[in-house]
Amino acid sequence: MTDLKQAFDEIVADENFDAPLAAVVGAGQKRLRRRTWLRSGGAAGSALAVAGLAIGAGAFRASPVAPAPAFASDTDAASAPQCVRDALAEANGLIQKGFHEAVVVDISGAPTADLTFGMTAGHGWTDAKAVAVIPGPPGDAPTGTFRLWEGVTPDANPQPGRYLMLLFLDNSPKAPGGSYDGPVWGFTQAPIFPVTGDNISVTCADGTQAQVPWTDAATTWLAPAAPVPTRGHYPPGAAATESPRS
Amino acid sequence: MADRGDFDAFVTSRYAALARTAMLLTGARASGEDLLQEALIRTYVAWPKVRELAAGEAYVRTTMVRLLIRDRKRRWSGEVPHGDLPEQAHGPDHRGDPRGDPATRVTVRDALRDLPIEQRAVLVLRFYADLTESQIAEALDCAPGTVKSRISRGLAALRAGGLALGDPVTDDTTAITTTAEARP
Known part of the structure; x- marks a missing residue:
């Protein structure tokens, strides 16, 4: 006879783990910076954002403001400039490996609502509207009007408009004896692609810009076989590596 | 950025226990640590919103399970390397093995x-x-x-x-x- 609890204990009894604190914190800070940098790049960033250009530590950034049309052209993802393909691959990596959902979202205004979800609280939108969900790996996706946490800093939030955003479902435990008031979604602040009609706008750091269709994204640049970033999910030296079976 | 100083202490004190849970959830040490570290990164980002520090472990655990269910590609299948060869199970006497x-x-x-x-x-x-x-x-x-x-x-x-x-x-x-x- 087997005691299941004892068996579980025995399976992991010999396993010792060292917390990769620096790697976790480093990756967390990087994720925060990515969220923050989109709309809070300081004076230079603001000026460039108005021009519809992209700045940041990375090679690209999708601008949340109306893009300047100087270099815009309709193109398919495969023939887009390299920096645009990098941006699309970044988004696809979040879909294929990062548990995100690609959703075309209408943002109506500033995120003024007080949101509470389980043990978390903050500000955001109660009226974010899911216009379309790009089919992807199995998972939850928002429908209709949904609740959306604001960005890390208030000035990092999208202006009213329509965007293709990478969303993830918040994972907050309930408070003891409490209840949920519906799920709240979060968004990755880079990349965010402004949407005009059937196209998204992608703007690179050097000003290169392209209009790429989003309506067929599930079978093109957000397809499972489409490119994803080749770099690892964690900084060099981190304990975590891609599982050979994943 | 909100204070995340106590996040360090939280991870240091609870990592091993959470990693063992993650290992059982995924079936392998490497994928378990992958899962846990992604959950910890998300917890780090959300740390200011976690209103009760005692909820940190529950937050990570919940995140791990939801990520696991979300990513069914991590299903336990295929070859799983482990240190104990199955042949060892047929050894003569394991009564002295504390495991x-x-x-x-x-x-x-x-x-x-x-x-x-x-x-x-x-x-x-x-x-x-x-x-x-x-x-x-x-x-x-x-x-x-x-x-x-x-x-x-x-x-x-x-x-x-x-x-x-x-x-x-x-x-x-x-x-x-x-x-x-x-x-x-």
Whole structure:
């Protein structure tokens, strides 16, 4: 006879783990910076954002403001400039490996609502509207009007408009004896692609810009076989590596 | 940026325990650590919103389970490298092994591997993490009845797979429930 609890204990009894604190914190800070940098790049960033250009530590950034049309052209993802393909691959990596959902979202205004979800609280939108969900790996996706946490800093939030955003479902435990008031979604602040009609706008750091269709994204640049970033999910030296079976 | 200083202490103190849970959830050490570290990164980002520090562990655990269910590609399948060769299970005498019988470890690990993720998660949370059914229901955002049925089906599947489960686990979860619910 087997005691299941004892068996579980025995399976992991010999396993010792060292917390990769620096790697976790480093990756967390990087994720925060990515969220923050989109709309809070300081004076230079603001000026460039108005021009519809992209700045940041990375090679690209999708601008949340109306893009300047100087270099815009309709193109398919495969023939887009390299920096645009990098941006699309970044988004696809979040879909294929990062548990995100690609959703075309209408943002109506500033995120003024007080949101509470389980043990978390903050500000955001109660009226974010899911216009379309790009089919992807199995998972939850928002429908209709949904609740959306604001960005890390208030000035990092999208202006009213329509965007293709990478969303993830918040994972907050309930408070003891409490209840949920519906799920709240979060968004990755880079990349965010402004949407005009059937196209998204992608703007690179050097000003290169392209209009790429989003309506067929599930079978093109957000397809499972489409490119994803080749770099690892964690900084060099981190304990975590891609599982050979994943 | 909000103060995240106590996040360091939280990770340092709870990483090993969470990693063992993650290892059981995924079936392998490497994928377990992948899962845990992604959950910790998300927890780091959300840390200012976690209003009660004591909820940190529950937050990470919930995140891990939801990520696991979300990413079914991490399903336990294919070759799983591990240090204990199955042949060792047939050794002459393992009564002196503080880890118990290697055959049992391999059998349970293999049987767990074949379960659907939802059933595997509730069994690990229930019988390893010592969560109550209501706590599991909160973590998975489902009804307690759903947790009970998943536990029942999971145990039945383990039995059907040839695992002989002891009475305290198979037929009476009261003792474990009482212990878990008595925790502070």
